[in-house]
Amino acid sequence: MLNTTCLETINLNQILNEVIQNFQELTDVSIKQQINAEVQLKMDKYLASVLFNNLLSNAVKHNKEDQPIA
Numbered sequence: 001m002l003n004t005t006c007l008e009t010i011n012l013n014q015i016l017n018e019v020i021q022n023f024q025e026l027t028d029v030s031i032k033q034q035i036n037a038e039v040q041l042k043m044d045k046y047l048a049s050v051l052f053n054n055l056l057s058n059a060v061k062h063n064k065e066d067q068p069i070a
Contacts, residue, residue: 012040
């Protein structure tokens with residue numbers, strides 16, 4: 001069924017690492033991740049990826065040149 005949200009427990013660090021890695025391969029922007037603990041969330045894995053992709057995309061677009069994103 002389309003348009004169905006699939007709630008599951010996801011590892012936030014894993015999702016962020018994947019999204020950050022994709023952005024660093026496509027841009028010259030330095031991205032620093034500062035999550036010290038394992039964070040588990042109950043949410044749709046695809047939507048979490050879309051959310052963090054959008055947030056990082058906005059950060060890259062509005063970032064000052066030669067400044068890392070943290």
